[in-house]
Amino acid sequence: MKKLFPFDWLVLPMVGIACAMLVWYGLSKTITPKVPTPLATWEECKVYVLEPFAKRSELDQGVLNFTRYSLVRVAKGFFLAVLIGVPTGFLLGMSPWFFKCFDLLFQILRPVSPLAWFPLGAALFTTFKQDALEYAALFTITVCAMWPTVLNTAVGVRAIPQDYLNVAKVLKLSAFQTLWKVMLPAVLPYMFTGFRLSLGIAWLVIVAAEMLTGNPGIGSFLNQEYLAGHYAPIIFCIIIIGVVGFILDRIMNVVERRFKTI
Amino acid sequence: MTSNYLSINGLIKSYPPATGKGDRLVIVDGFDLHVDEGEFITLIGHSGCGKSTVLMILAGLSTQTEGVITLGGNTLTGPGLDRGIVFQSPCLLPWLTAFENVMLSVDQGKPDWKKAERRDHAMKYLSLVGLQDAVHKKPAELSQGMRQRVGIARAFALQPKLLLLDEPFGMLDSLTRIELQQVLLDIWTQERMTAVMVTHDIDEAIFMADRVVMMTNGPRAKIGDIVPVPFARPRSRGELLESNEFYALRERLVGFLEELHHDHAPKPEPEPTAATPASPKLVTAPLSGNLS
Numbered sequence: 071m072k073k074l075f076p077f078d079w080l081v082l083p084m085v086g087i088a089c090a091m092l093v094w095y096g097l098s099k100t101i102t103p104k105v106p107t108p109l110a111t112w113e114e115c116k117v118y119v120l121e122p123f124a125k126r127s128e129l130d131q132g133v134l135n136f137t138r139y140s141l142v143r144v145a146k147g148f149f150l151a152v153l154i155g156v157p158t159g160f161l162l163g164m165s166p167w168f169f170k171c172f173d174l175l176f177q178i179l180r181p182v183s184p185l186a187w188f189p190l191g192a193a194l195f196t197t198f199k200q201d202a203l204e205y206a207a208l209f210t211i212t213v214c215a216m217w218p219t220v221l222n223t224a225v226g227v228r229a230i231p232q233d234y235l236n237v238a239k240v241l242k243l244s245a246f247q248t249l250w251k252v253m254l255p256a257v258l259p260y261m262f263t264g265f266r267l268s269l270g271i272a273w274l275v276i277v278a279a280e281m282l283t284g285n286p287g288i289g290s291f292l293n294q295e296y297l298a299g300h301y302a303p304i305i306f307c308i309i310i311i312g313v314v315g316f317i318l319d320r321i322m323n324v325v326e327r328r329f330k331t332i
Numbered sequence: 333m334t335s336n337y338l339s340i341n342g343l344i345k346s347y348p349p350a351t352g353k354g355d356r357l358v359i360v361d362g363f364d365l366h367v368d369e370g371e372f373i374t375l376i377g378h379s380g381c382g383k384s385t386v387l388m389i390l391a392g393l394s395t396q397t398e399g400v401i402t403l404g405g406n407t408l409t410g411p412g413l414d415r416g417i418v419f420q421s422p423c424l425l426p427w428l429t430a431f432e433n434v435m436l437s438v439d440q441g442k443p444d445w446k447k448a449e450r451r452d453h454a455m456k457y458l459s460l461v462g463l464q465d466a467v468h469k470k471p472a473e474l475s476q477g478m479r480q481r482v483g484i485a486r487a488f489a490l491q492p493k494l495l496l497l498d499e500p501f502g503m504l505d506s507l508t509r510i511e512l513q514q515v516l517l518d519i520w521t522q523e524r525m526t527a528v529m530v531t532h533d534i535d536e537a538i539f540m541a542d543r544v545v546m547m548t549n550g551p552r553a554k555i556g557d558i559v560p561v562p563f564a565r566p567r568s569r570g571e572l573l574e575s576n577e578f579y580a581l582r583e584r585l586v587g588f589l590e591e592l593h594h595d596h597a598p599k600p601e602p603e604p605t606a607a608t609p610a611s612p613k614l615v616t617a618p619l620s621g622n623l624s
């Protein structure tokens with residue numbers, strides 16, 4: 071039977087969202103009167119959506135402007151994380167010596183919060199004066215986001231079937247050819263899983279990083295509204311951050327599947 | 333035709349004991365074989381007897397503990413493009429098409445050729461294995477038999493001095509197996525390169541080979557007997573299956589392998605083997621006194 075209505079992927083998720091709205095509405099009407107209702111939130115924040123590219127002042131801009139600033143920052147940090155993470159992951163997967171040297175260190179650094187990395191970044195980049203905080207933000211994003219890429223790449227390298235390496239051996243491929251023609255394509259699916267997770271973390275970290283830098287972006291906007299005691303924009307920001315994160319994940323998911331080599 | 337083109341002398345493969353103490357675990361204990369140029373050898377024995385170990389050493393993917401192997405006068409150390417290998421699982425790179433998989437081999441084997449020549453060369457071998465219509469398909473789109481055809485094309489396209497086949501049809505159903513035996517034999521008849529093939533299928537061993545080399549059971553495996561196969565080439569399976577000589581040969585091989593089996597795993601009742609209406613008299617293999 072042909073489905074007349076996209077029940078599974080449209081109607082039911084909408085039911086879920088409607089439930090959340092209802093709880094939100096209920097709470098704001100009863101025990102948390104300071105939190106605006108969904109409608110009041112929309113009334114207060116629609117200016118950011120209806121004029122998405124407006125720039126009234128540094129910290130009073132349209133939603134797409136803020137999102138763009140944040141995305142550019144995330145892109146830079148993510149790019150650096152990939153650039154450092156992939157070779158590190160290859161070394162970790164290929165060399166037992168490297169693994170023994172650095173595995174413990176990585177396990178210790180991995181759970182450190184972005185809020186802890188940021189001050190270190192600020193100290194590291196003091197020579198850049200007014201740009202110091204921006205670099206500190208990038209540093210924080212990179213350091214926090216690279217681990218999934220490092221670990222997934224390493225797992226992928228270790229999972230390369232011996233068969234493929236035997237082909238490389240009997241065909242006398244050079245070390246570089248083996249890396250480029252055999253290992254890299256074999257590890258690619260694992261790497262993309264790492265990239266997807268890394269991008270997710272980078273987007274998670276951006277809010278914290280921007281709160282601390284104050285440079286324009288979705289995180290600093292949220293922080294400013296928080297300091298000013300405006301609750302509607304905070305809820306609005308949470309929704310925007312969530313939606314953008316979701317879209318990024320979907321995009322990476324498509325790219326990941328595109329690169330499925332096995 | 334050069335005699336002793338491939339020469340395996342005193343090949344020993346052993347591993348240190350797992351516990352670190354005691355005797356070394358000897359897998360292959362003194363394997364000597366001399367193969368003429370253009371000769372097709374099949375290596376047969378029970379599973380785990382070390383026949384694949386010997387082949388992997390020939391391929392350079394494993395190293396012998398002792399012994400010297402020469403091919404066309406050169407001592408073999410490590411892998412080389414003078415040997416083409418067909419693995420049991422075809423070992424194709426799944427992100428490359430059939431054509432690209434063969435090209436990888438041609439690019440390595442014929443680096444001096446022009447691009448167009450290399451492409452033609454790869455296409456020629458893909459056609460020889462009957463894949464001219466599937467050259468741009470990836471392994472996932474090919475059947476197991478077609479994948480092994482690519483594996484065969486890849487090995488032959490190197491035009492190696494020595495062709496090594498590690499139970500190449502072991503994973504195929506019997507119809508595909510018979511088909512591919514013919515494909516392999518047809519190309520081999522054209523190219524006539526020296527070949528060593530590991531198998532545990534007795535009919536296959538006879539059908540393909542000029543000589544069948546039987547290995548004793550491991551550990552400490554060595555050559556138990558070498559049986560020449562007298563049938564003229566090109567061979568036809570049908571004619572072979574009608575000749576008494578084929579069955580006599582078959583009995584001899586089965587007898588040898590069964591004897592080993594009982595030797596190592598004595599059972600109260602011998603397993604009845606449906607394929608062998610054996611009359612014990614036919615088991616005349618001289619067992620060369622090598623059995624433990």
